[in-house]
Amino acid sequence: MTNIRLNYSKKLLFLLLVVSLVPLVSLSTILYVDKTETESNILKNQLNSISETGSETISERILKQKSNVMSMAQIDTIVTATKILSNSDIGKDEYFKNRYELENQFSVFFNTFPELQCFIISNAKTGEILFYSDIFPPKEDLKNQRHFQEAIKGNVELGEIFLSSTPLPNEFGDFEINVPTFFISAPIQGEVGIEGILTVGINLFEINSIEQPDNFYTADSYLVNSEGYFLSKPKFIGDVLKSNLIKTRPELDLQIINPDSNQFTEIFKSSNSENTVLNLNGYTSYLGNVVVGSISPVKGTNWSYITEIEKNEAFSEITSIQILIFSIIGIVLICMIGLAFYFTSSFTAPIKNLQKATEQIIKGNLDIKTAVDSKDDIGELSRNFEFMIENLKEMTDIKEQLSIQQNLRKALDESSIVSIIDKNGKITYANDKFCKVSKYSKEELIGNRQDILRSNKIHPPSFYADLWRVISKGKIWHGEICNTAKDGTLFWNDTTVIPFLDKDGKISEYVSVRNDITEQKNLTQKLIHAERFSAIGELSSRMSHDIRNPLSIIQSEFELLKRKNILDEKQVERVTSAVSRITHQLNDVLDYLRDTPLESKRFNLSDLLSRVLTSLYVPSGVKINTSGDEIFMIGDESKMNIVMINLIFNAIQAVEEGGEIDVSLSKTNKEVIIQVKDSGTGIFIKPLEKIFDPLMTSKQKGTGLGLASVKNIITQHNGIISVKNNPTTFIIKIPQKEEHDNSSNS
Structure with a gap:
């Protein structure tokens, strides 16, 4: 016996060795999850920081340009000249004098702010151009553009970017046409209102320079407008040119399109958001690479600042950790599988035998044999289990007990209207009698609240509140309740509501046992009705004697008065009507009470x-x-x-x-x-x-x-x-x- 127990102990010891591997797997998993979260958070913070810093830089540059234009529009020389040029009756000398003053003023601005390309002053009401700094008047229709309309309202607004039709300095300082340009318009505010609109053309190259991040080799930051067109050069401009995506420059030519689907990239779909949006799941970039990225809105514009990193580089450290962890887990799993085969045959077979015996006992078979031919702990357990079965046979006859419960349930269902509701008032059971009297099917009742049967015309809300207050305390409630059937008819029940408690002593459900007393109630109402009409009958016999006789005397005397013409026509009509009404009402009562063949x-x-x-x-x-x-x-x-x-x-x-x-x-x-x-x-x-x-x-x-x-x-x-x-x-x-x-x- 000692040697056998020792062998079994070795089995348990070996099992403990296997279980000791579990902490290793758990620790590896925890380290992986922690490292993954740390690297993801670092990457998230870096992407957000680059995008938000870039968008704030561009926003500050634009805000500075707006502030400069607004300051220019408030200079007295410009305000006065605009007011004079707006006058249609101005003389030629006065006209050229004010143009000369404006040209001098704007030449100072050209020297101070090299990014400014042209100045235009327009009539705020008509949109007529009063002054322009270029050789030729502008071709753009300023009046109908949003930045011009906003300026009329007193705001400083940025216009859409367009390619210039006149030569302007490019990013290298050489003059050429089709240089990306945008307008900023501001109101020229006089003493009595807006005298005109100042529109300034600004070279986009002066504000769209972007500092590319250097902590990732594949990191790329760029600026796009609301239509997905680039407003700055991406880092990998050479790859763009090789792919024939653009002809000369990316601004207003290259679009942020997924080359596989020919649709906007996933990150650009979040360009309407007011906050920075991050995508770490990965998506295809405009170059066809799988990247992660973030997009930040540039305040005061409909532009967006995007930063992208190829996903392989971004998650390179996490990938290395994944390989290491999965390798460790794989080795552990192989070991566990080999050990499982061993323990299946030597350790679990007796337990399975006991499990099968338990299933037979649950089905009511108490004649099952559970003895295991073994002298170890499992054998002793099986012998104790068999001893328990023998005692169970002597103490309880399960079939008889179940039969008694079923008979009691059947007797209650056959004799009474029974329903069960949970502690929230929802119906969980309703017998056939309940369905018959309520005219609802079981499907319509189960799951619904008991409230669908309430008759608020008979019982006030306080009645139901008192009922719930009693049964919620675990007390039995008994009384008469009027309910409403599905077709709207009323039915009365003599009801007893019994709270049922669970093993913890808390209310789990309420059982309602009812008897239909609708017919008794109706008979009671008929009896009350009959008693009322009996009283009316006694009253009518007195009325017949006490009212008819005096009424006859009144009619006789009234006829005498009519013959003597003492009363006028209206008096006669009123008295006749009153006597007729009294007579008719008295006859109504007597006619209704007479029951003659x-x-x-x-x-x-x-x-x-x-x-x-x-x-x-x-x-x-x-x-x-x-x-x-x-x-x-x-x-x-x-x-x-x-x-x-x-x-x-x-x-x-x-x-x-x-x-x-x-x-x-x-x-x-x-x-x-x-x-x-x-x-x-x-x-x-x-x-x-x-x-x-x-x-x-x-x-x-x-x-x-x-x-x-x-x-x-x-x-x-x-x-x-x-x-x-x-x-x-x-x-x-x-x-x-x-x-x-x-x-x-x-």
Whole structure:
């Protein structure tokens, strides 16, 4: 046993030797990453420094030229001469005198600033050239150029670079045409405003000289404009000439184009940035070399200063470190692979056997044998594992426990509406009953917040806030909740919300168990409704006695007063209207509460309409039109009398300020049709069909029971009543029997 354990210990010792190689690899990797970051940062700082320093130098030169031009434009001699030359009535002598003074002044500037090539003074309003220092007037249209327009606004602005049409000194001092030149314009400010515009031509060679970096052999710095044309000579001008990219000089001839793609180089695509942009990933330069670089904007211009270094030179030290590190790692990997084959057969085989046994136990197979025929530590571990399985068999019957849990889950799902939400309020489970009552599918519910079921019309936000406050403390909440289904209908649940805790004692989810009590709630509402109408019935019986009798006396006395002509016409109309309204409202209540069977017979509907119109008080401003032939129908004449009174009285109230009411009667082979239309303002209740609900009214004077009574009577006749707006029209359709049947009922 001692020798075997020793062999196993040697295996572990050998494993430790292998593991000791890991720190070597880690250390090599750390050194590589650190060196790479250091070299990259150094390269980044060098590129940025060269570009930013170069762009600042060019910017300062341009700013100096702008300052010089602005100073020139403020000299009294130039201001005065410009003002005089702008005068169209100037005499010849005065004209030549001021030109002579300007020529003297500008000759001083030519001697002081050799980079200045010409001076032009223009009229600020018309753009007319008042003075030019060259022999011939300028060919350029200055007035429409941006630098000229900016000068009119009071600014000093730089123009675009162009090739001169007159001989100018080149970079070698020789005079020739097509020398890169640009204009700077400044306002000539007088006492009363801008007297003119001073435009100065400046030789580009005087400001575009660039000091090439010497710390990298392949480093190249150059200046480009917004169109990608070179404004300075690159370091490798000889290579450019050999490649036939230019004819004589690169300025405004050579473009920063990738020769492979014939597109602008990657670095130039960042020329619109306001800050320095760095590219260390590598891109193809205008010479076709893979380079890294940086680009900096030149302030006050649309120029950019670019510095590039060939990528191989820039990352040469990093490449050397890469080769060294990868060599070390390769050797280590070869050693590790050889050792892995050895340990796979001698060390991991028993462990794999135990792993397979564990998988069988997870599947519920407790009859698996895990004993390993070995007297080392692995053998002892396998024997302990087998002892644990035997104890597990005696302590727990896993299948039985799972069966109990599944049965409990099934019983809960079958008996109740169940859902589960996480601690953020999102639904993670919903059973079939929950989907049925909410009318949402499981796919629509899972992942959504419980808020989609809220009924804010029933419960205020404080109700839900109180609920969350209780369950967030780990307490059980119980109560009744009204929710909104997918189709907008409401359903009530008796709900219990139970917080579930994880192993750390923190809330992980909330289980809601509900019972549908919608039908009970509806029955309760109906009972309350019935109790209210019972109270209305008791009140109506008192009204019938306490109001009708005094009202009859008032009507009788009023008739006597009318006969004696004591009251004027307006007083008679007001009293008649008030008595009619009280009588109608009292009848509304009594008619709605009476539940008497139909007494059907054949009667003349046209005569009934005439009697109703005679019985109602019609204000002088209301006109009632009737139409239709003489109509007979089968029905309850007294109840139809209530229908006609209610509809026409409502129409009169709708147009009491003045208007028309149209009442039409018609009959087909199958039904009688009654239409009452008025020219009033319409019904504002939505939806319109609610006008037939008890106690629903759009008038301050009504009881809300008249139209409910009308609908009950029409329903008793197996008919239908409908309403529409614009204009307000009530339409009644009552089915009729065949004519031979009618004779038997007459």
